[in-house]
Amino acid sequence: MSHETISQSISVVHPITLSHGKNAEVWDTDGKRYIDFVGGIGVLNLGHCHPRIVAAIQQQATRLTHYAFNAAGHEPYLELMNRLAQFVPVSYPLSGMLTNSGAEAAENALKIARGATGKTAIIAFDGGFHGRTLATLNLNGKVAPYKQRVGVLPGPVYHLPYPSRDTGVSSEQALQALARLFSVEIDVNDVAAFIFEPVQGEAGFLAMEPDFAKALRSFCDQHGILIIVDEIQSGFGRTGQRFAFPRLGIEPDLLLLAKSIAGGMPLGAVVGRKALVDNLPKGGLGGTYSGNPMACAAALATLDEMSDANLSTWGERQEAALVSRFERWQASKLSPYLGRLTGTGAMRGIELLKADGTPATEQLAQLLAAARSAGLLLMPSGSARHIIRLLAPLTIEPEVFEEGLDILERCLAELG
Template identity: 60%
Template sequence: MDLSHISGSLGIVHPLCLERGKNAEVWDEQDRRYIDFVAGIGALNLGHGHPAVVEAVQRQVETLMHSAFNAIPHRGYLDVAKALDAFVPVSYPLSCMLTNSGAEATENALKVARAATGRQSVIAFDDGFHGRTLAALNLNGKVKPYKNGLGALPGPVHHLPFPSRDSGIVADHAMAALERLFEVEIPADEVACIVVEPVQGEGGFRLLCADFAARLRRLCDQHGIVLIFDEIQSGFGRTGRRFAFSHLGVEPDLILMGKSMASGLPLAAVAGRQALMDAMAKGGLGGTYSGNAVACAAAKVVMEVMSEDRLREWGERQESLIVEAHRRWQASGRFPMLGPLTGVGAMRGVVFEDTVAASGSEHLLALLSAAREVGVLLMPSGRRRNVLRLLAPLTAEPDILKDGLNRIERALETL
């Protein structure tokens, strides 16, 4: 594969070039088949080439490929906004802006929060990931490889420990850190928003502590702080529910969406309470390609296909197979590097621990290569890149998913 015309700053996980895909299977240019546990880093919860999405996209291409919505509106954007109001499980009417990417949704959410509150400061969390654009970068709770060498970033942004059963940090610890922040660094009435992932993606598939989420909601209400949930990776069915915040029993003021929203086409959104979304001057939000007509056609079908019953069935099936495989691997005693399972539902990670032979990150790096050789594509995560994230399409056939997990086991045997 010739990468001579590609920026060397792009990191490539797998040195191969894909040619086609079908649900949870992909084939490279040499026609070698792989089971895909990467799925566009969570952008393909409905798999490669879902028939209903393909049909809708083909119909849309034949009628209208694009119109810049803030110049001349088109029906697709309007339909997606209306569908989101019904699809996102919040108790208030939803107002939205469509964007091209999750990072762009993050940037616009920061603008909305600043405009609505008249404040600038932001609170984010250790190991969080919210995008690669300049302001989003500063929210990320990890320096390498995102922030080093870039100097001062837009802010101010303050970071807190992420409380989770998967991180070992309890709600009281995180709340104490937040109270210290308000006492030592910045008063609460100067904070515009708090941005948090209900389940961290890049951070290692860690579920936010529900008790902390409830306390955070009360604190934001008390101090007029906008609570933003980043569901770019955890949303659109990834955990077996429409959005991961349903596991927490707490509603956000703004929600960031993307990745699987349009089944692989570039579409994302920031949505929330209308009073917030209307805070900027007219013309303050928008974008040339935001809410592209073809991507909107795909998104509308995604929401139609992702019924509660289907998501529950897909999520429970995938969770059951992953949990059973992990238990089998650990019970065998053959894999001392295997640590606990993180996440919730079908959004699961496997921690790789340090051993005498190698670090957890070295074990996982070796697994990525070994698994590729036996026909499975995998993706790392975590601050130390020592957490395997499992992102097979929710629609993966049970036999394909079992085969993929068995191949991972074969690859583990070579480490």
């Protein structure tokens, strides 16, 4: 099928056309089978076409396919928001709104933060990714390709180094950068919010240092600044628990949700402290398709599957299999390009480096092609596209996961 009608500004990692999928396996239009370690870029934590989610969508399609919540409420939206208020592990009364995507959730969080604080400046972090809309572009801690040739971006936005064992930036160094920022660049009283991912996705699964997060929480409480935590990729079980922020020992003021919230249906949310989320005038939040009934039905079925016991079992099983295999690769010196295992829990990346410690970008491109040819789909990430981002469904059958790791092992060994 021709791609002539598709914008050439869209970058497609794998030059194949998919036909159908089942849990962690997909087939292209030529009938070739692939093990899927991409998962729709973190959208399919419960796999392709989960029976419970498919049934919920089918049933809802016979009842109500759409209604704009701004015009009249509907049961799936109301029920989902009540369920999310119970599912998000915070100690305060929570409310929020549903959106069509993660970027839309981030945009609305910026509006909420401005309305609640009367301030406009936002502090984000190097390597962060929060979307491709105009406002979220400026939050991203990376220029190419997202900020190129789009002109002046909405602001003001400032960036700090991201403290993580995976970046080599310590909590102390990040706090020093924060002190410099408020000494040299901007008055602390002009800042509405900090925004960060507890585990950065696009950057290659880099986990924030808990000590920094706790210090930042104290700093923000002292100065009346909000914390927006972006769990669009790390949420809904990706690390082996509901969300990644509890490992930091803090609670966010606003939380961004999307990706695996609804088994592949387009849905996102911004939720948080009720007084904050309720601060804008009537009509200040909303959207025609936001909280579509069928997407809400899929999300409700998703939450039914995401018990703490299931998430823990799936996450621990996947983490154990991957860490064990990676340690074996390291011990056997499988590849001269094998770097670190990044991330935490079941949210992991594999870094490829050259002998001089620089990113092995070309070798990762070779690996993607070789793995695809062998029947495994992988996703690149990292500042130089040198980190394999592993996003296999949490529900992947253990034997299929091992089969995928076998393919990855062979392809790593053959890297020239």
